[in-house]
Amino acid sequence: MIDVLLITFIITLFYMAIANRMLTYLKVLAFQGVLLFVVVFLQLQEINPLNLALILLETIVFKSVAVPLFMAYVLKRNNITRESEPFLPNFVSLIITTFIVVVTILLANEVKDAKLDKIFFVVALSSLFTGLYFIATRRKIITHVIGYLIIENGVFVLSLAVGNEMPMLVNLGIMLDIFASVLILGIFLNKIGDVFKDVDVNQLSSLKDY
Amino acid sequence: MIGIYLIVAFSLALALFLNRSKTIAFILLGLFLVLQGALTIHAYLNLHAVELSYFTYDSLAVLLLGALGIVVIPAVIHSHIYLEDQPAPPQSRAIYYGAYVLLLSAISAGYLSNHIAVTWIFTEITTLSASALIYHHRNKLALEGTWKYVFICAISITFVFIGILFLSLSLEHAGSDDLSFKNLLANSSQLNPFWLRLAFLFIFTGFTAKLGLVPMFTAGIDAKDKAPAPAGALLSSVLVNLGFVGIFRFYIVVANTPLHHWANLVISIAAFLSVFIATVYMIKVKNIKRMFAYSGLEHMGLVMLGVAAGGIGYYAAVLHIILHTFVKSSLFFQFTQLYRVFQNKSIYHVGNYFKYNTAGAMVLLLGFISATAMPPSGLFVSEFLIFRSMFEAHQIILLVAVLLLLTMIIWAFGKNTMKMLFIPPVEFDDSNVPVISPWESATQFCLLAIAVYLGLNPPAEFVQLLKESVMLLPK
Numbered sequence: 001m002i003d004v005l006l007i008t009f010i011i012t013l014f015y016m017a018i019a020n021r022m023l024t025y026l027k028v029l030a031f032q033g034v035l036l037f038v039v040v041f042l043q044l045q046e047i048n049p050l051n052l053a054l055i056l057l058e059t060i061v062f063k064s065v066a067v068p069l070f071m072a073y074v075l076k077r078n079n080i081t082r083e084s085e086p087f088l089p090n091f092v093s094l095i096i097t098t099f100i101v102v103v104t105i106l107l108a109n110e111v112k113d114a115k116l117d118k119i120f121f122v123v124a125l126s127s128l129f130t131g132l133y134f135i136a137t138r139r140k141i142i143t144h145v146i147g148y149l150i151i152e153n154g155v156f157v158l159s160l161a162v163g164n165e166m167p168m169l170v171n172l173g174i175m176l177d178i179f180a181s182v183l184i185l186g187i188f189l190n191k192i193g194d195v196f197k198d199v200d201v202n203q204l205s206s207l208k209d210y
Numbered sequence: 211m212i213g214i215y216l217i218v219a220f221s222l223a224l225a226l227f228l229n230r231s232k233t234i235a236f237i238l239l240g241l242f243l244v245l246q247g248a249l250t251i252h253a254y255l256n257l258h259a260v261e262l263s264y265f266t267y268d269s270l271a272v273l274l275l276g277a278l279g280i281v282v283i284p285a286v287i288h289s290h291i292y293l294e295d296q297p298a299p300p301q302s303r304a305i306y307y308g309a310y311v312l313l314l315s316a317i318s319a320g321y322l323s324n325h326i327a328v329t330w331i332f333t334e335i336t337t338l339s340a341s342a343l344i345y346h347h348r349n350k351l352a353l354e355g356t357w358k359y360v361f362i363c364a365i366s367i368t369f370v371f372i373g374i375l376f377l378s379l380s381l382e383h384a385g386s387d388d389l390s391f392k393n394l395l396a397n398s399s400q401l402n403p404f405w406l407r408l409a410f411l412f413i414f415t416g417f418t419a420k421l422g423l424v425p426m427f428t429a430g431i432d433a434k435d436k437a438p439a440p441a442g443a444l445l446s447s448v449l450v451n452l453g454f455v456g457i458f459r460f461y462i463v464v465a466n467t468p469l470h471h472w473a474n475l476v477i478s479i480a481a482f483l484s485v486f487i488a489t490v491y492m493i494k495v496k497n498i499k500r501m502f503a504y505s506g507l508e509h510m511g512l513v514m515l516g517v518a519a520g521g522i523g524y525y526a527a528v529l530h531i532i533l534h535t536f537v538k539s540s541l542f543f544q545f546t547q548l549y550r551v552f553q554n555k556s557i558y559h560v561g562n563y564f565k566y567n568t569a570g571a572m573v574l575l576l577g578f579i580s581a582t583a584m585p586p587s588g589l590f591v592s593e594f595l596i597f598r599s600m601f602e603a604h605q606i607i608l609l610v611a612v613l614l615l616l617t618m619i620i621w622a623f624g625k626n627t628m629k630m631l632f633i634p635p636v637e638f639d640d641s642n643v644p645v646i647s648p649w650e651s652a653t654q655f656c657l658l659a660i661a662v663y664l665g666l667n668p669p670a671e672f673v674q675l676l677k678e679s680v681m682l683l684p685k
Contacts, residue, residue, distance in 0.1 A: 111404070115382050128372070144361065151368055155375070162375045162382075174327065174371070177334040181364045184338055188345070188357050195350055204354045207432045 017093040033064025078193030120161030127154030219315035227308030250279035266324040269678035284653035309342035337363040343441040355436030362429035366419035373412030380405035398466040420453030434503040443542030447535040484511030516596035523599030524680035530592035540657035561635035569648035588665015
């Protein structure tokens with residue numbers, strides 16, 4: 001069951017590579033949050049109320065509700081057009097994403113470690129690299145934040161693969177920090193929307209050395 | 211104590227953030243200075259004590275905390291002068307002071323943490339508070355600088371987190387799951403080398419955003435340029451030290467495993483590239499603050515070369531990073547006065563500084579001598595020791611290349627500084643240049659003097675702390 005969910009997660013990455021509209025990205029991000037919740041839930045050996053609440057907060061509340069809604073608000077407030085305007089055609093994006101996934105599978109096969117669940121490793125690394133690829137090839141600043149969120153989801157999967165429980169306090173701190181960084185990115189994105197005509201990376205090239 | 215410190219410091223930051231009155235801000239900042247001093251003294255008196263199980267007052271932390279405790283006093287004074295000179299609306303002033311205190315307390319807690327994930331948390335808080343400082347001027351360029359800084363730091367901090375996950379995989383092979391540095395060191399012989407290698411790459415890359423080293427240095431340069439100079443002074447001195455703490459504490463673990471030589475190779479490559487890039491930009495750069503920032507890149511390259519060379523290099527690296535804290539912050543504080551005279555950051559429009567502000571010009575001259583490590587600068591001693599360690603480690607070719615690059619840096623830095631001090635600027639109307647009291651430069655002279663004193667005639671306690679902080683490294 002977990003394998004099916006994780007494979008669905010990879011399919012969402014492919015879907016993102018060919019999706020055109022900004023709102024689609026946000027919906028896929030929300031869906032990924034739900035997927036992650038189910039994966040964590042199935043992995044739980046014992047149901048501890050505090051732990052469950054924390055996971056619910058991290059995946060459902062934060063990843064699939066709060067962040068997508070907040071991003072949708074940012075989109076609307078800054079009148080960002082619905083098209084994602086990638087530098088490369090969608091077909092090429094799809095091929096590159098496929099290439100990334102194939103390479104990570106090959107890489108994971110090289111790793112000889114009984115303590116590591118390979119499918120988790122593949123999913124984590126592919127979303128990490130897909131996120132970086134997204135950041136590199138999209139023109140809008142908001143797609144950079146979406147790329148960052150894909151990376152965050154990948155890191156979440158990786159932390160499941162490691163399966164090492166950090167102390168609750170540390171976990172909470174990490175979660176709050178990530179939330180705060182998304183919030184602050186959003187706030188500055190709004191400012192960029194106010195100051196510049198277009199929310200576009202080409203606008204951000206005036207800091208120079210001479 | 212650390213618990214009280216964090217609670218009081220965070221509530222002070224919150225109070226400063228909400229407060230709009232200048233007098234109350236004054237009192238709150240005074241309270242923070244007292245608190246910071248108390249923490250530093252408490253840390254020194256309770257050396258090696260553990261508090262709240264995640265914070266240890268070890269030698270490295272005490273040294274850096276001491277440096278922070280000294281730099282913070284002029285930092286607050288210069289912030290006050292800066293905000294008086296360039297009046298900001300009460301709201302931005304409140305955000306500035308709130309973020310300032312939050313940044314300083316997060317850095318202090320980051321120094322003291324003995325658990326890699328806790329260091330991670332406080333490093334992330336520094337990014338958030340630094341972003342408020344960089345955005346102080348609320349204009350296009352500040353926004354661009356802030357955006358780049360926040361984004362690159364967010365990615366880097368994610369890299370550190372991935373590194374921590376790999377590290378815990380590596381630790382699982384040793385049958386343990388406690389990620390404190392002490393436990394990592396105790397289990398260092400059983401760490402899985404494959405995962406440890408990945409962990410080191412990710413953690414090192416991530417922390418370079420704070421340390422200001424290749425590959426993630428770019429955002430830091432923009433940030434130091436766009437932040438108000440009293441905040442830039444913190445970003446290029448005490449915050450850099452936090453990046454160093456993150457890398458150095460983990461390096462101590464790696465150095466006690468068979469991966470020691472490999473890690474040295476990685477660090478050497480990054481460090482050499484840093485010195486190289488610093489040289490290229492120092493020759494080209496025309497913006498004074500960016501020039502100071504690139505000089506920081508060069509110094510961090512040298513520090514990491516010392517770490518990679520080993521032997522006396524470890525001692526020299528820690529000494530160098532402490533002395534650099536004083537020198538670089540003093541140069542940034544001086545920049546606020548320079549800017550008040552010329553209202554310009556470009557070297558073309560600044561000149562003949564001796565005529566307008568003699569005390570400030572002396573600071574600039576002495577700061578230049580200190581930053582380029584000419585005697586009697588304290589940095590001369592640490593740089594000399596770094597070169598000796600490289601010589602002893604038989605890295606002759608690397609040493610020659612670095613020395614050649616340093617010569618070019620000294621030339622470029624010297625050319626620009628002499629232009630600023632003696633050559634009249636083009637089209638500068640000096641009819642209404644403000645008179646700057648020499649007393650404002652007093653703290654900067656003190657910082658430079660401390661760097662000379664600690665370098666040339668270090669007190670025995672200071673040497674003892676330095677030796678203890680590198681004690682766990684293999685000879």
